[in-house]
Amino acid sequence: MAIRFTIVCKDRKSLARAGVLTTPHGVIETPAFISVATQASVKGVSPAELLTMGAQVVLGNTYHLHLRPGEDIIARGGGLAKFMGWPGPTVTDSGGFQAFSLGAGREQGVGKIASVFPEEDNHRDPDGRGDVSRLAANSGESLTRELKSLVSVDEEGVSFISHLDGTPQRLTPESSMAIQKALGADLVLAFDECTSPLSPYEYVKASMERTHRWALRCLEAFDGKQQALFGIAQGGEYRDLREESARFIGGLAFEGLAIGGSLGKSKADMHKVLDWTVLLLPDEKPRHLLGIGEPEDLLECIARGIDLFDCASPTRIGRNGTVLSPLGRINVLNARFREDAAPIQEACGCYCCSHFSRAYLNHLFKEKDELGPVLCSIHNLYFTVSLTRRAREAIMSGEYKRFKDSFLASYSKRAPK
Amino acid sequence: MAIRFTIVCKDRKSLARAGVLTTPHGVIETPAFISVATQASVKGVSPAELLTMGAQVVLGNTYHLHLRPGEDIIARGGGLAKFMGWPGPTVTDSGGFQAFSLGAGREQGVGKIASVFPEEDNHRDPDGRGDVSRLAANSGESLTRELKSLVSVDEEGVSFISHLDGTPQRLTPESSMAIQKALGADLVLAFDECTSPLSPYEYVKASMERTHRWALRCLEAFDGKQQALFGIAQGGEYRDLREESARFIGGLAFEGLAIGGSLGKSKADMHKVLDWTVLLLPDEKPRHLLGIGEPEDLLECIARGIDLFDCASPTRIGRNGTVLSPLGRINVLNARFREDAAPIQEACGCYCCSHFSRAYLNHLFKEKDELGPVLCSIHNLYFTVSLTRRAREAIMSGEYKRFKDSFLASYSKRAPK
Numbered sequence: 001m002a003i004r005f006t007i008v009c010k011d012r013k014s015l016a017r018a019g020v021l022t023t024p025h026g027v028i029e030t031p032a033f034i035s036v037a038t039q040a041s042v043k044g045v046s047p048a049e050l051l052t053m054g055a056q057v058v059l060g061n062t063y064h065l066h067l068r069p070g071e072d073i074i075a076r077g078g079g080l081a082k083f084m085g086w087p088g089p090t091v092t093d094s095g096g097f098q099a100f101s102l103g104a105g106r107e108q109g110v111g112k113i114a115s116v117f118p119e120e121d122n123h124r125d126p127d128g129r130g131d132v133s134r135l136a137a138n139s140g141e142s143l144t145r146e147l148k149s150l151v152s153v154d155e156e157g158v159s160f161i162s163h164l165d166g167t168p169q170r171l172t173p174e175s176s177m178a179i180q181k182a183l184g185a186d187l188v189l190a191f192d193e194c195t196s197p198l199s200p201y202e203y204v205k206a207s208m209e210r211t212h213r214w215a216l217r218c219l220e221a222f223d224g225k226q227q228a229l230f231g232i233a234q235g236g237e238y239r240d241l242r243e244e245s246a247r248f249i250g251g252l253a254f255e256g257l258a259i260g261g262s263l264g265k266s267k268a269d270m271h272k273v274l275d276w277t278v279l280l281l282p283d284e285k286p287r288h289l290l291g292i293g294e295p296e297d298l299l300e301c302i303a304r305g306i307d308l309f310d311c312a313s314p315t316r317i318g319r320n321g322t323v324l325s326p327l328g329r330i331n332v333l334n335a336r337f338r339e340d341a342a343p344i345q346e347a348c349g350c351y352c353c354s355h356f357s358r359a360y361l362n363h364l365f366k367e368k369d370e371l372g373p374v375l376c377s378i379h380n381l382y383f384t385v386s387l388t389r390r391a392r393e394a395i396m397s398g399e400y401k402r403f404k405d406s407f408l409a410s411y412s413k414r415a416p417k
Numbered sequence: 418m419a420i421r422f423t424i425v426c427k428d429r430k431s432l433a434r435a436g437v438l439t440t441p442h443g444v445i446e447t448p449a450f451i452s453v454a455t456q457a458s459v460k461g462v463s464p465a466e467l468l469t470m471g472a473q474v475v476l477g478n479t480y481h482l483h484l485r486p487g488e489d490i491i492a493r494g495g496g497l498a499k500f501m502g503w504p505g506p507t508v509t510d511s512g513g514f515q516a517f518s519l520g521a522g523r524e525q526g527v528g529k530i531a532s533v534f535p536e537e538d539n540h541r542d543p544d545g546r547g548d549v550s551r552l553a554a555n556s557g558e559s560l561t562r563e564l565k566s567l568v569s570v571d572e573e574g575v576s577f578i579s580h581l582d583g584t585p586q587r588l589t590p591e592s593s594m595a596i597q598k599a600l601g602a603d604l605v606l607a608f609d610e611c612t613s614p615l616s617p618y619e620y621v622k623a624s625m626e627r628t629h630r631w632a633l634r635c636l637e638a639f640d641g642k643q644q645a646l647f648g649i650a651q652g653g654e655y656r657d658l659r660e661e662s663a664r665f666i667g668g669l670a671f672e673g674l675a676i677g678g679s680l681g682k683s684k685a686d687m688h689k690v691l692d693w694t695v696l697l698l699p700d701e702k703p704r705h706l707l708g709i710g711e712p713e714d715l716l717e718c719i720a721r722g723i724d725l726f727d728c729a730s731p732t733r734i735g736r737n738g739t740v741l742s743p744l745g746r747i748n749v750l751n752a753r754f755r756e757d758a759a760p761i762q763e764a765c766g767c768y769c770c771s772h773f774s775r776a777y778l779n780h781l782f783k784e785k786d787e788l789g790p791v792l793c794s795i796h797n798l799y800f801t802v803s804l805t806r807r808a809r810e811a812i813m814s815g816e817y818k819r820f821k822d823s824f825l826a827s828y829s830k831r832a833p834k
Contacts, residue, residue, distance in 0.1 A: 040780065044461070044787035048768060069755070069780040077758050077776055085772035338486070341494050351465060355502035359494055363457065363486040370461035370787040 003186065003228040003255055005286045011400045015278060015305030018395040021286050023089040023186035024226045025081055026056075030286065031302045031395075033293060033388045034059045034091055034310035035381055040074070040084040043315045044374040045381065047086045053350060053382040054389060057186075058086055059310045062179050063095040063171065067164050071182035079184025090185040091310070093290075094218075095158075095171045096192035096211075096232065096260070153193055155210065173217040181224045187256065187288075190218040192232040194261040204236035204262075212248050219253060228255035230288060237264040239276050246280035257281045258288040259306075271300060278305040295324060295387055295411055299404045302391050309388070314380035319373040321365050324383040326410055332361040332376065350382035351375075420603070420645040420672055422703045428817045432695060432722030435812040438703050440506040440603035441643050442498055443473075447703065448719045448812075450710060450805045451476045451508055451727035452798055457491070457501040460732045461791040462798065464503045470767060470799040471806060474603075475503055476727045479596050480512040480588065484581050488599035496601025507602040508727070510707075511635075512575075512588045513609035513628075513649065513677070570610060572627065590634035598641045604673065604705075607635040609649040611678040621653035621679075629665050636670060645672035647705060654681040656693050663697035674698045675705040676723075688717060695722040712741060712804055712828055716821045719808050726805070731797035736790040738782050741800040743827055749778040749793065767799035768792075 002024060009018040019030040035042050035050060037058040042050060050058070060080050065071060077083035081090045152159045157172030171179075176191035192211045195204045211234050222229045231254035235241030250257060259277055263270040274289070281287060286307045292298075293311020301309070314324070321333040325345045330337075332344070343353035344361070352361075352375040364372030387407075394403035419441060426435040436447040452459050452467060454475040459467060467475070477497050482488060494500035498507045569576050574589030588596075593608035609628040612621045628651050639646045648671035652658030667674060676694055680687040691706070698704060703724045709715075710728020718726070731741070738750040742762045747754075749761070760770035761778070769778075769792040781789030804824075811820035 039784045039786065040777070041784065041786045041788050044791065046768070046788060046792070047772065068783060069776065073756050073776055073780070076756060077774055083774070083777055085777070339490050339493060351463070355464065357494055357500070359486065359490055360457070360500055360502070363490070366485060367456045367458065369456065369458045370791065371458050371463060374461065374787065374791075375463070 001228070001255060002224065002226055003286075005256070005284065007284070009396050011303075011395050012398065013401045014303040016302045016391070016395050016400050017305065017307070018392045019286065019307055021307070023228070025089045025186050026087075028056045028089055028308075029389075029392060030307040031298070031388045031391055032056050032308055033298065033384050034288075034308060035385075036310055036312040036315065037084060037086075038312070039064050039068070040080060042381075043319065043377060044370060045315065045377050047084065049351065049374075049378055050086070050381070051088075053378060053385055055088075055381060055385050057089040057091060058084075059091040059093060060084075060183065060185065061093045061095070061097070062176055062183065063093075063097070063160075065092070065183060066095070066171075066179050067162055067169070071179045075182040075184065081184070089187070091187040092180050092183050092185040092189065094176045094180065094189040094191040094232075096176075096189070097194060097291075153207075153210075155213075157191075158193070173214040174221040177218055177221040177224075177229075181222075181227065184226070186227060188222075188224065188227050188229055189258060189290075190215050190229060190231050190254070192234060192260055194234065195236050197237065197262045197265050199236060199262065201236075201238055201241075204234075204238060205241055208234045208236075208241050208245050212245070215249055215252060215254075230254055230256040230258045230286075232258045232260040232290070233277060233281070234261040235273075235277075236262045237269055237273060239272075242273055242276045243280060246277040250281040254285070256286040256288060256308075258290050260290045263292075267297065267300070270297070271304065274301060274304040274306070293384060295384065296408055298384070298387055299391060299407060302388070302395075303400070303404060311384075314384045315377040318377035318380040321361070321372065321376055323376050324380050326407070328411055332358050332372075333365050334362075337362045344376075344379050345383075348379070348382070349386075350379050352379040352382075418645070418672060419641065419643055420703075422673070422701065424701070426813050428720075428812050429815065430818045431720040433719045433808070433812050433817050434722065434724070435809045436703065436724055438724070440645070442506045442603050443504075445473045445506055445725075446806075446809060447724040448715070448805045448808055449473050449725055450715065450801050451705075451725060452802075453727055453729040453732065454501060454503075455729070456481050456485070457497060459798075460736065460794060461787060462732065462794050464501065466768065466791075466795055467503070467798070468505075470795065470802055472505075472798060472802050474506040474508060475501075476508040476510060477501075477600065477602065478510045478512070478514070479593055479600065480510075480514070480577075482509070482600060483512070483588075483596050484579055484586070488596045492599040492601065498601070506604070508604040509597050509600050509602040509606065511593045511597065511606040511608040511649075513593075513606070514611060514708075570624075570627075572630075574608075575610070590631040591638040594635055594638040594641075594646075598639075598644065601643070603644060605639075605641065605644050605646055606675055606707075607632050607646060607648050607671070609651060609677055611651065612653050614654065614679045614682050616653060616679070618653075618655055618658075621651075621655060622658055625651045625653075625658050625662050629662070632666055632669060632671075647671055647673040647675045647703075649675040649677040649707070650694060650698070651678040652690075652694075653679045654686055654690060656689075659690055659693045660697060663694040667698040667702075671702070673703040673705060673725075675707050677707045680709075684714065684717070687714070688721065691718060691721040691723070710801060712801065713825055715801070715804055716808060716824060719805070719812075720817070720821060728801075731801045732794040735794035735797040738778070738789065738793055740793050741797050743824070745828055749775055749789075750782050751779075754779045761793075761796050762800075765796070765799070766803075767796050769796040769799075 004022040007019045021028040035058045038061045074083045160169040173191040180188040193207045231249040233245040233249040235245040288308035289306045322331045323344045337358035340358040394400040421439040424436045438445040452475045455478045491500045577586040590608040597605040648666040650662040650666040652662040705725035706723045739748045754775035757775040811817045
């Protein structure tokens with residue numbers, strides 16, 4: 001076993017638990033938020049800044065890193081962590097996300113084009129579900145044609161057209177394992193296919209069964225003694241499929257479990273999916289909810305037994321000047337902050353809030369100085385990482401329900417009046 | 418007096434000296450390099466990173482900050498240093514640079530358009546002289562027309578058209594002093610007009626005499642008890658004018674002296690200008706050579722008695738992936754660095770070199786991740802700041818000539834083989 005997971009405290013009123021996950025590159029105290037470094041960088045935020053804010057672990061994407069710079073260069077650079085100057089644990093996603101974004105799109109004429117071929121981070125992104133709906137409404141022939149040309153899923157694996165140079169690419173369970181071994185992350189994910197909230201039952205079922213067969217092939221191909229392989233449970237928003245997948249994946253010899261794919265069309269749907277799934281997963285293994293990381297989601301899903309989260313949202317919205325606060329989101333570009341000498345959030349301990357005003361951030365964005373997006377990303381990551389740390393402390397002190405209810409009562413996505 | 422300048426050691430073989438400049442916001446050990454923060458930010462490099470690299474002082478530009486965000490917002494934010502989160506001394510340039518870039522351009526149909534209306538930093542930039550020559554060769558009617566519409570210099574001051582919104586703007590010695598008082602930097606500069614290397618003797622002479630009259634008006638208008646006003650000696654590349662200006666400006670009640678304007682057409686010309694000027698300036702006051710900061714220039718000009726330098730070059734070239742090393746410049750985008758696991762410079766103590774390889778920097782630039790430009794800027798600033806610190810140590814230990822000769826023998830602008 002490459003990792004050791006110890007549950008140090010369980011909440012009495014929910015499934016929340018506090019754990020210690022020991023990896024070859026260091027310890028992750030759970031619940032934990034994983035910062036997204038799709039292309040081996042957290043979009044302008046340096047590892048030193050991540051350490052300062054208490055970030056414990058980062059996640060790169062197999063698909064992106066395979067295309068550029070290539071796993072050989074990263075392997076020769078000492079593996080993902082050393083290559084990107086991050087002195088702690090790392091995770092790699094398997095490339096299966098592309099099967100969701102492009103595969104489901106190909107079948108149905110919908111997809112998350114904007115985030116599949118990103119300027120911004122595009123890890124399995126819950127916000128993207130909005131894109132799917134929007135695109136579904138507008139889906140026309142040209143969209144279908146474009147998607148058809150990009151990917152095809154078969155029993156063996158997934159064929160892509162590189163979004164960088166148009167070259168044909170192929171990922172299989174075996175090649176994903178080989179690439180992830182070369183990348184050298186501590187936690188690696190099985191190669192899966194995700195489905196979209198618009199996929200019909202029959203497609204989701206067939207895809208899930210294929211993902212199960214891929215899971216077995218991943219376990220067979222995996223030989224990373226310095227890595228822990230996580231399986232991914234699928235099943236879309238269908239209860240019987242979710243339960244079947246949780247039982248199947250949860251019963252295999254993975255060192256951890258991830259929950260992937262469509263989580264439905266609303267936060268209530270997502271909660272239901274977790275309620276169906278989590279109790280069927282082995283209690284002693286760490287659980288990673290892929291691509292989720294909004295503040296309210298973190299607290300609700302921790303209560304439903306999730307240990308690990310990752311999400312590009314803190315950096316993606318930060319780069320547009322949108323920042324998180326206990327009262328919800330605000331955008332520093334708003335004209336009312338032009339002369340506002342207060343920090344984003346009073347008493348926040350992040351580097352941004354302890355040194356800079358909303359007026360200064362507003363100025364940086366107007367000047368198009370990259371320090372603005374970076375400072376807002378730092379605040380949002382600090383906010384998110386701190387929220388999971390505080391959740392952990394609340395679990396340890398037996399106050400989790402009170403902590404969650406208190407936070408959610410004041411938090412909304414509206415700007416403060 | 419707002420500042421105190423103590424010369425702690427003089428070199429015996431040159432005019433180099435080591436000093437301690439005490440300002441209201443802290444001490445500057447000279448010779449010192451001033452990091453350029455034209456718009457109250459060092460282009461993506463945070464104050465924390467500047468502190469880590471040993472940077473002592475930053476410089477903002479009155480013209481830019483007056484236009485955006487406006488001196489009132491900065492004053493309400495606690496002054497330039499507090500507004501930008503920089504815990505040390507600050508300098509503001511006077512806006513006179515625009516009189517050089519646009520004024521000389523208007524007269525002659527040449528100018529530094531690319532750096533006057535910058536995407537990049539554009540402080541008084543020696544590289545810009547190249548632009549002047551280039552533009553002179555191409556100068557056509559359209560260029561002349563464009564410049565004519567942007568600025569006019571008269572006895573009272575300079576009228577501009579804002580490059581941001583086209584509104585008419587005006588700076589005078591008195592308004593520059595008032596703006597700089599509101600900005601609240603420790604060191605402020607007199608409002609001057611610079612001339613270009615192509616300006617004829619008669620224009621340079623008339624401009625210098627006007628700058629002298631403006632210097633008197635600046636002294637009259639200046640009332641910053643928490644600020645030190647530096648005069649600026651002009652005179653272009655003409656010996657009699659340089660000597661006249663050094664005597665005149667050096668004889669006034671400024672707390673420090675700056676050397677501005679055209680320094681000729683070559684580095685040899687620049688050295689001659691300093692040789693004419695420096696000995697006519699009062700020995701006991703700090704001397705700032707405006708807009709110069711290439712490694713070889715720092716060492717040659719320190720030997721000619723300069724204490725302070727500022728230059729946008731380290732961040733400007735860094736943003737394009739060009740980095741300084743003891744063997745000259747290299748560019749990390751070069752294909753030969755794609756798999757190079759070595760840092761930019763072995764044994765360099767900067768954050769970039771102690772954590773990241775050339776291969777990683779090459780990758781970041783390909784991914785257009787802003788961390789790449791920022792890391793290269795950090796290295797270049799560290800290199801430049803360290804060079805002045807090492808020069809100071811060499812002066813203190815009586816080894817300055819040996820240090821300078823040794824550095825210059827290996828340094829060139831060529832990439833290493």
